[in-house]
Amino acid sequence: MLVRVLLQLTVVVAVMTAVSTAAVVGRDRLSKTRREYRDRLKSAAPITGILAISLLFNSVAREIVPDLSWMIGWEVTEAFYNIEGGFVLWVQSYATPVATTYFSFVYIYGYVFLLVFPVVAYFALSDTRPLRELLTAYTLNYTLGLLCYVLVIAYGPRNMIPELAEALLYDTYPQYQHLTRQVNRNTNVFPSLHTSLSATVAMFAYRTRDVYPKWMLAAIFLAVSVAVSTMYLAIHWTIDVLAGLVLAYVSITLAERFVGRWSASDLIEEWPLVKRFAERWESLRR
Amino acid sequence: MRTTLAYVMNWEPPDSNGGVSRRSLLAATAAGVTVSTSGCMDLVQGTIGQDNSGQLSLSITTVPADGDREGVQLARALAENLEAVGIDVSFDMRSPLEFHRAILLDHDFDLYVGRHPGGIDPDFLYDALHSAYATESGWQNPFGFARIGFDELLERQRSTDGDERREAVAELLRQLTREYPYPFVPICFPDEFRTVRPDRFEGWDARHLGTRLGYLGLEPRDDATELTVAGTDSRPSRNLNPLAAAYRGRGTIVDLLYDSLVTPAYGDDGGEYRLWLAEDLDWDDASVTVTLREDCRFHNGDALTAKDVAFTYQFLADTALGRADVPSPSPRYRGRAAAVTNVERHDERTLTLTTKAGRAASERALTVPILPRDVWWSQVEDATDQNQSISQGTWDVVTGDVPAIGSGPFELEDRSEGETVTLTRFEDHFTLREDDLPGPTVDRLRLTIDPGSLAAIETVQSGSADATMSSLETHALDQAREYENVELLESPSRSFYHVGFNVRHAPFSNPHFRRIVARLLDKARLVEDVFDGNATPTAVPVTDEWVPDDLAWNGEDPVAPFLGSDGELDVEAARTKFESAGYQYDSGGNLLARY
Structure with a gap:
C-alpha cells in the first residue's frame, strides 16, 4: 500500500514540477543552467549536505523523540482546545466533498510540490544565494521543529475531539495514513511543519517576485491552501498553524544571516583543514 | 498473600542452575507479611486534589482517537458531566503503549477510560480485584482495590463449580455493585x-x-x-x-x-476449552494429572517436557526465580496461574498439578503459555548478572523483547x-x-x-x-x-469499555464518591451516540449467561441509574448527592477537594 502511494506521489509531483518548470523557469534559464550547473552544484553542495544530514538525523531522532518527550515533554492538547475553542470546527463547518478532495490533494501533493519546485527554480538562477538560503531555511525548519516536538506533546483535533472534528483526510483516503505515519507521529503537531515550510517557500517566492512573478502568485495561493488544509482536515490546531508561521519567519531570518556570514568559499579559505580536504576532493574528481 | 508463600515452599528447587535459597524463602515470608498489610493502602491520602481555589481537580487518562476513537468520546462525555458538577477535569492522552504503562505498571492515574480484555470465564475478576494483587503491576488489580471480606467471595467462585458457582458469581456481582462499590464501572460490550x-x-x-x-x-x-x-x-x-x-x-x-495446555474455544462446536498441548487431563478432587502430547518441541528444537510446564508455573509466580529478596510475579497470567499451588513431575510427559480451585478456574489456569525453561533461565541469569534491580512487573525479563521461542x-x-x-x-x-x-x-x-x-x-x-x-x-x-x-x-464479545478508578488516593478512595461518579454515565445514551447502537450497555463486567436477573440491564442501569434523563444530567440532583456524601461546594459552585 505504501509503495503504491509513494509511487503515485512521485509521479504526480514530477509531472507538476515538469509543467511548472516549463511554464515558470523558461528555456533561456534552463539552457544557461546546462552550462553552469557544475559551479552551481559546487556552491550549493555544503548546505545540501547539511540538509541531508539533518533530514537523516531527523528520521532517526523521530524514533526516539516520542519516548523522550513522554519523559520531559509538556502535554498541551487540552490547553490548546481550551484556548482556541472551536475555530477548527468552524473551518470544518464549510466542508463539502469537493473541498475535502481539494484540501486532501493540497495536503499531500500540493505540499510536496511546494517544497520541490523552488529548489529546481532557484537552481536555474545564476545567483545561487536564494537556493542556499532556501535550503538553509528548510534545515532550520526541520531542526527547530524537532526541538519543539520534544518539548511539546500535543494531539491534533481529530484525536482529541473525534465526535466534533472529523478526520476528513484519513476517513476519506485511509491510504494516505500509510504515508504520513512514515514521516510523523501523531503527537508531533506543534508547530505545523506543513505550514512553516509552505510559508517559508511563499516568503521566498515573494522575495524573488521580480524573477518569478507567476511563481509568487502560485506559491502564496498554495501555501495558504496548505495552511488551511491542516485545520480543515482536523490534523492541526490553529495554534499549531500560527506557530508554524512564526517558525517560518525565524527560519528565514536566521537563514539569511547564516548564508551571509558563512559562505563555503570563506570557510575553505579560513580553515586550512577544510581547504586541504576541498583540494583533495578536487583532485580526486579529476 | 498465602498464595505466594505456598508457592515458594512447595516448589522443588530447580535442579542444576541454582535453587530457591533459604535466604530468599525467609525474605519471601517477610514480603508476605508486608504486602498483606497493604489493605490499608487507601487510607493514605493522595497527592492529587486541589488547585489554588481549593476546587477538586481530576485527570482522565485515555487513548487519543487514532488509538481508540470510541474511548476518547466516552472520556469526554464523562468529563463534561464531571465539570457540570463542579469538578475541574483535565485529560492525559497517551498512546496505547503509554496508556497501559501508566495504568498497569506505574499506577499513575486518577481515573481512566479504556477497554478491558474481559474473560471467557468470570474468574478473571479474581485477577482484577483480589487484594493480594493491589500492589502488583499488570492487569491484576490496577485499581488498588482491597476490601476485607471481598477476597472470600472471589475465592468462593474460584473454588466452586456448577450451580453453586453460578450463585457464588451472582453474589460476588451483587456485593461488588452494592456493598463494595466498584473500583471500575463497566459501560458496554462493543459488538x-x-x-x-x-x-x-x-x-x-x-x-x-x-x-x-x-x-x-x-x-x-x-x-x-x-x-x-x-x-x-x-x-x-x-x-x-x-x-x-x-x-x-x-x-x-x-x-x-x-501453546498452552488447553485452549479457549468459545464460538466453537466444543465446550469452553479444548485440549491443546495436553493429550489427556485426569481430574481428581484438588488436582489434575496432565499427559502431554508426544514429541512436542519448541521452535529452537528443544523438546517440550513436563519440566517446562513445571517451570512455567513456578516462573509466573516468581519471575526472579528466587534471586530477589521478594518474589516477583509475572504481570500477565499471574492471577490464573495462582490457582495452581504445586506441580509434581512423574516423567517427561506426565505431571500432576495441585489446584486450590474448582474445575472451571483450574481449567482457566491451564491456558497460560508454556515457556521454554532454558531460554527463560538464561534471560533471568543475564538480567541478574548485570545487576539489574528486579522490580515486579517492570524489569527487563517481563517487559523486554525476549526471543520469541514458543512451541506454537x-x-x-x-x-x-x-x-x-x-x-x-x-x-x-x-x-x-x-x-x-x-x-x-x-x-x-x-x-x-x-x-x-x-x-x-x-x-x-x-x-x-x-x-x-x-x-x-x-x-x-x-x-x-x-x-x-x-x-x-x-x-461473541467479552471485552468491555470501562472507567477505572485509582482507589489508592482521594477522592476515589471514597466509595460514595465512586458511586456518584458511576451515576454520571448515561450508558444507554452513550451506546447510541458513540457506538451507533453497536454495543450492549451493561451494569456488570460479565456476559449474559453469568448475570443474575436482578443485575440484568432492563432499559436502564439496575445498579447505578443515570442521574438525569435522555442524556441530560440533572445537575442539581447530582450536586445534592455529593453534598449528602459530605462534599462541599464553594460559592462559585466548585466542588471542594477537602472533605
Whole structure:
C-alpha cells in the first residue's frame, strides 16, 4: 500500500514540477543552467549536505523523540482546545466533498510540490544565494521543529475531539495514513511543519517576485491552501498553524544571516583543514 | 498473600542452575507479611486534589482517537458531566503503549477510560480485584482495590463449580455493585466485527478470530499458501514478550507463537476449552494429572517436557526465580496461574498439578503459555548478572523483547517495527500430526499493521490481506458493509469499555464518591451516540449467561441509574448527592477537594 502511494506521489509531483518548470523557469534559464550547473552544484553542495544530514538525523531522532518527550515533554492538547475553542470546527463547518478532495490533494501533493519546485527554480538562477538560503531555511525548519516536538506533546483535533472534528483526510483516503505515519507521529503537531515550510517557500517566492512573478502568485495561493488544509482536515490546531508561521519567519531570518556570514568559499579559505580536504576532493574528481 | 508463600515452599528447587535459597524463602515470608498489610493502602491520602481555589481537580487518562476513537468520546462525555458538577477535569492522552504503562505498571492515574480484555470465564475478576494483587503491576488489580471480606467471595467462585458457582458469581456481582462499590464501572460490550475475504480461504466463521484457533484450520482455496491479516495495533511488531502487560492486547499473535495446555474455544462446536498441548487431563478432587502430547518441541528444537510446564508455573509466580529478596510475579497470567499451588513431575510427559480451585478456574489456569525453561533461565541469569534491580512487573525479563521461542503452530520469521510481523508454519507442531485438531494450513502468516480500522478494511478490500485481525472500530462499520467482496463477521464479545478508578488516593478512595461518579454515565445514551447502537450497555463486567436477573440491564442501569434523563444530567440532583456524601461546594459552585 505504501509503495503504491509513494509511487503515485512521485509521479504526480514530477509531472507538476515538469509543467511548472516549463511554464515558470523558461528555456533561456534552463539552457544557461546546462552550462553552469557544475559551479552551481559546487556552491550549493555544503548546505545540501547539511540538509541531508539533518533530514537523516531527523528520521532517526523521530524514533526516539516520542519516548523522550513522554519523559520531559509538556502535554498541551487540552490547553490548546481550551484556548482556541472551536475555530477548527468552524473551518470544518464549510466542508463539502469537493473541498475535502481539494484540501486532501493540497495536503499531500500540493505540499510536496511546494517544497520541490523552488529548489529546481532557484537552481536555474545564476545567483545561487536564494537556493542556499532556501535550503538553509528548510534545515532550520526541520531542526527547530524537532526541538519543539520534544518539548511539546500535543494531539491534533481529530484525536482529541473525534465526535466534533472529523478526520476528513484519513476517513476519506485511509491510504494516505500509510504515508504520513512514515514521516510523523501523531503527537508531533506543534508547530505545523506543513505550514512553516509552505510559508517559508511563499516568503521566498515573494522575495524573488521580480524573477518569478507567476511563481509568487502560485506559491502564496498554495501555501495558504496548505495552511488551511491542516485545520480543515482536523490534523492541526490553529495554534499549531500560527506557530508554524512564526517558525517560518525565524527560519528565514536566521537563514539569511547564516548564508551571509558563512559562505563555503570563506570557510575553505579560513580553515586550512577544510581547504586541504576541498583540494583533495578536487583532485580526486579529476 | 498465602498464595505466594505456598508457592515458594512447595516448589522443588530447580535442579542444576541454582535453587530457591533459604535466604530468599525467609525474605519471601517477610514480603508476605508486608504486602498483606497493604489493605490499608487507601487510607493514605493522595497527592492529587486541589488547585489554588481549593476546587477538586481530576485527570482522565485515555487513548487519543487514532488509538481508540470510541474511548476518547466516552472520556469526554464523562468529563463534561464531571465539570457540570463542579469538578475541574483535565485529560492525559497517551498512546496505547503509554496508556497501559501508566495504568498497569506505574499506577499513575486518577481515573481512566479504556477497554478491558474481559474473560471467557468470570474468574478473571479474581485477577482484577483480589487484594493480594493491589500492589502488583499488570492487569491484576490496577485499581488498588482491597476490601476485607471481598477476597472470600472471589475465592468462593474460584473454588466452586456448577450451580453453586453460578450463585457464588451472582453474589460476588451483587456485593461488588452494592456493598463494595466498584473500583471500575463497566459501560458496554462493543459488538465485535471483522472483515474477511472468502475468495482465498474458507471456514472463517468456524472459530473465534480473537483467539489462536481462529487462524488455524482455515481451508485454502486455489492452493493459497500465505495468509495475510491486517491489524491496527502495532505493539506486536515492537515486542513479543508474552508477559509484557503494556504490549499485549488480546495477545492473539503471542498465542500463535506459544501453546498452552488447553485452549479457549468459545464460538466453537466444543465446550469452553479444548485440549491443546495436553493429550489427556485426569481430574481428581484438588488436582489434575496432565499427559502431554508426544514429541512436542519448541521452535529452537528443544523438546517440550513436563519440566517446562513445571517451570512455567513456578516462573509466573516468581519471575526472579528466587534471586530477589521478594518474589516477583509475572504481570500477565499471574492471577490464573495462582490457582495452581504445586506441580509434581512423574516423567517427561506426565505431571500432576495441585489446584486450590474448582474445575472451571483450574481449567482457566491451564491456558497460560508454556515457556521454554532454558531460554527463560538464561534471560533471568543475564538480567541478574548485570545487576539489574528486579522490580515486579517492570524489569527487563517481563517487559523486554525476549526471543520469541514458543512451541506454537507458527514461529517468528521476521518483524519490522510498525509495519509487519511474519510468522512461518512450525513443521513440528502436533496439530500437523493429529487429524482432529485445526492446525496451520499455510506456510506463512503475515500481520500487516494498518493505521486504523478504515485503512485495515481497505487493505482487505483491495486484496492485500485476507482478514482484519483487530476487531473493527464502530465508525468503520458502515464502510465495511458497503464493500461487496468482503464479508462482515461478528463474534461473541467479552471485552468491555470501562472507567477505572485509582482507589489508592482521594477522592476515589471514597466509595460514595465512586458511586456518584458511576451515576454520571448515561450508558444507554452513550451506546447510541458513540457506538451507533453497536454495543450492549451493561451494569456488570460479565456476559449474559453469568448475570443474575436482578443485575440484568432492563432499559436502564439496575445498579447505578443515570442521574438525569435522555442524556441530560440533572445537575442539581447530582450536586445534592455529593453534598449528602459530605462534599462541599464553594460559592462559585466548585466542588471542594477537602472533605
